[in-house]
Amino acid sequence: MSTWLQRINSKILLKITLLVIIEIILIVGSFGVLSYFQSQQSSFGNSINIAGKNRYLTANLLLQTEKYLYGLSSDTSQLKVAMNSLESNIIALKQGGMISGIDLTPLPSNILALWAAVDGNWNIFKTYVTNQLLASTHVRTTTDETLTRKAFESMASNLVASSDKLVTLLGQQTEKNSQNLILLQVLFAILIIGILVLILYLVARMLSPIFALTEATYKVKKGNLDVSVKQKGNDELSILGESFNSMIGSIKDYTKKQNELTKQLEAANEELKYKDQLKDEFINVAAHEMRSPIQPILGLSEILRYGKKRGEGDSKLSKEDEQVLDIIIRNARRLLRLEQNILDMTRIENKTLHLDLETLDLNDIISNSIRDARYEIDKPRVDLEYASIKNASSKAILLNADRARLTQVLSNLLSNAAKFSKEGSIIVRTENKGNEAFVSIRDTGPGIQPEIMTKLFSKFVSNSSRGTGLGLYISKSIIEAHGGKIWAENNPGGEGATFRFSLPIKG
Numbered sequence: 001m002s003t004w005l006q007r008i009n010s011k012i013l014l015k016i017t018l019l020v021i022i023e024i025i026l027i028v029g030s031f032g033v034l035s036y037f038q039s040q041q042s043s044f045g046n047s048i049n050i051a052g053k054n055r056y057l058t059a060n061l062l063l064q065t066e067k068y069l070y071g072l073s074s075d076t077s078q079l080k081v082a083m084n085s086l087e088s089n090i091i092a093l094k095q096g097g098m099i100s101g102i103d104l105t106p107l108p109s110n111i112l113a114l115w116a117a118v119d120g121n122w123n124i125f126k127t128y129v130t131n132q133l134l135a136s137t138h139v140r141t142t143t144d145e146t147l148t149r150k151a152f153e154s155m156a157s158n159l160v161a162s163s164d165k166l167v168t169l170l171g172q173q174t175e176k177n178s179q180n181l182i183l184l185q186v187l188f189a190i191l192i193i194g195i196l197v198l199i200l201y202l203v204a205r206m207l208s209p210i211f212a213l214t215e216a217t218y219k220v221k222k223g224n225l226d227v228s229v230k231q232k233g234n235d236e237l238s239i240l241g242e243s244f245n246s247m248i249g250s251i252k253d254y255t256k257k258q259n260e261l262t263k264q265l266e267a268a269n270e271e272l273k274y275k276d277q278l279k280d281e282f283i284n285v286a287a288h289e290m291r292s293p294i295q296p297i298l299g300l301s302e303i304l305r306y307g308k309k310r311g312e313g314d315s316k317l318s319k320e321d322e323q324v325l326d327i328i329i330r331n332a333r334r335l336l337r338l339e340q341n342i343l344d345m346t347r348i349e350n351k352t353l354h355l356d357l358e359t360l361d362l363n364d365i366i367s368n369s370i371r372d373a374r375y376e377i378d379k380p381r382v383d384l385e386y387a388s389i390k391n392a393s394s395k396a397i398l399l400n401a402d403r404a405r406l407t408q409v410l411s412n413l414l415s416n417a418a419k420f421s422k423e424g425s426i427i428v429r430t431e432n433k434g435n436e437a438f439v440s441i442r443d444t445g446p447g448i449q450p451e452i453m454t455k456l457f458s459k460f461v462s463n464s465s466r467g468t469g470l471g472l473y474i475s476k477s478i479i480e481a482h483g484g485k486i487w488a489e490n491n492p493g494g495e496g497a498t499f500r501f502s503l504p505i506k507g
Contacts, residue, residue, distance in 0.1 A: 015202055023195045030188035034181065041437055043105040043172040050093050051170060052263035054118065054163035057086040061125075062156040069148060076134060083126060089267050090115075092123050093166075114169055118162040124221060125155040209237045213244055225252045294339070301325055337415075340408070341470040345459070348477045353400040355481055359506060361404075362397040362437055369410035377418045382444075383425045384414070397430060398506045405478045412471035413441045413499050420445025422495070429441060436484075437505050442498040447490040455490055479503070 061082040066072075068079050092099040095113050096106040109117055154170055209229065216227040225248060229241040239285045305317070305325040317325070347353040370384050377384070399406075417426045424444035448456060455461050455475040462469035479486045479501045486501035 016199070019199050019202065020050045021194060023192065023199070026188060026191050026195060030184075030192070033184055033188075044170055045179065046102050046104050047093065047107060048167055048170045048174065049102065050089060051118075051163055051167045053089055054086065054093075054166075055160050056160050057082070057089055057161070058125075058156050060351065061129075061154060061441055062248055065133060065152050066149060069152075071099065079129070079133065083129065086122065087126070090119055094119075108173075111166070111169055111173065114162070114166045118159065118166055121155065121159040121162050125159055128152070128155060128486050135169055184328075187474050206237060209241050213241065216244065216248075220251075225255065294332050294335050298329060298336065301332060305329060337411075341474055344408075344474045344477075345470055348474065353477060353481060354406060357400050357402055359400055360403055361474075362399050362430060362503070363395075363437070364404065365406050366410060366430060366439070367412060370428060371417065373411065373414040382421050382423060384417060384428065385425045386428045387430075397432050397453045399437065399503055401482055401503065402478075406482075409475040409501070410439075410454075412475050415473060416499070417441050417443035417445070432505055435505055436502045438500060438502050440498050440500045442491065442496060444496040446496075447494060448488060448497045453488075457486065475501075 059078075064079045064082045068076065089099065092104055094107055094112070096104045098104070128151060132151075157502050209232075212229050216229050219227045227248060228245050232238060305322065344353065366386060370386055374384055413427070414428075421444045427440075427442045427445070429440045429442070452461055457472045458469075459473045460469035462473070482503055484501055484503040486499070488497055488499045490497050
């Protein structure tokens with residue numbers, strides 16, 4: 001309903017509707033008027049035919065009177081028929097009606113005077129015929145017959161003359177109506193053309209702001225916002241133009257604010273880049289500076305621990321001293337791994353992680369990594385098992401890989417497995433299928449929590465409160481740099497998790 005009300009209240013639609021209604025009225029009116037004049041023309045034509053018929057009927061009546069006058073016919077019936085025919089023709093000419101198969105309309109009032117003259121001459125002719133022929137009983141002489149015939153001819157001539165005048169006037173009226181009809185046709189044509197021109201003018205006025213809007217929109221599309229559309233009047237198109245100008249103003253304000261925000265954002269980004277650069281420099285310096293004291297601590301602690309254990313020096317270490325040195329060595333190694341992880345994270349983010357590729361045997365890398373891990377695991381009830389499924393043609397699984405980086409991945413995965421396993425065996429398994437080698441490390445821990453499963457290999461994500469969350473992130477980057485994949489899943493039965501990775505085998 002609201003849509004229809006809006007259409008009714010539309011000024012443009014109202015203007016067009018009024019012009020269309022006027023156009024329809026003119027067309028219908030022109031058809032009506034032209035049809036009326038056409039019927040008048042037809043009516044005048046019929047009247048001319050009937051009036052012209054008076055000449056024939058008068059001549060026929062004159063013939064019948066002469067035949068009766070000269071005794072050629074003694075029957076008055078034909079004479080009466082001729083008189084009745086002429087009289088009916090004259091009466092029908094005035095009153096109208098169906099005569100001789102023609103639907104005749106009554107004569108207009110301005111022509112009745114001529115009809116009255118015809119009717120008067122007819123009444124004179126009729127009275128004389130009645131008195132001289134039909135009602136008279138005396139014997140006529142030749143002289144009387146001649147005089148009567150001349151009188152008949154004179155009366156018939158007067159009747160024909162008055163009928164001819166009526167025909168002439170009807171013809172003039174018909175010609176006048178034809179001229180009026182032509183003038184009306186011209187007038188209606190002019191009016192219809194004028195209305196059409198007015199409609200075209202209105203449409204042109206409607207299209208003018210639309211063209212202006214189209215051109216302005218094209219300029220806006222090209223990036224020029226310094227455009228506006230002129231408004232004239234208070235119709236919908238003017239409102240549309242005003243809305244367009246308001247929209248352009250809003251866009252300009254928004255663009256100005258956006259540019260200011262962009263500049264601020266660029267400045268903030270530059271500042272962030274600078275601070276990020278300072279952070280990386282600080283991390284590098286801190287990592288290197290941390291390595292400097294850790295290495296002698298670790299080296300001297302290992303010399304002291306293993307030297308005394310073999311009985312070198314003045315005395316042997318007590319059990320308590322061995323435990324203290326083991327703690328120092330283990331934590332020093334943790335600090336070294338942390339320092340290495342921080343440096344590796346920086347290289348990964350800067351896309352500067354470098355691989356020293358060489359041909360190596362995956363089984364050897366895993367065996368060495370397991371041996372080192374056994375030494376670091378301080379859990380007597382946790383054991384490491386290695387099961388290798390080698391292919392039939394070769395005992396070795398050859399890869400084109402970076403030995404140190406691959407050892408780093410295995411060390412991270414084994415360290416995680418040992419961290420979460422309280423007892424049982426950590427099983428390492430290798431298998432080569434087609435062009436890929438698969439390594440799996442199965443632990444007996446509590447498994448991976450569902451809420452971190454999807455982001456397990458992201459930075460700073462860990463199942464343990466003691467971990468930094470960098471080991472798996474770095475391991476994933478190293479494996480993917482080798483062209484492989486790494487993933488994890490919880491073991492069936494809910495005990496522990498299995499980490500797997502694949503690497504392409506050297507062809």
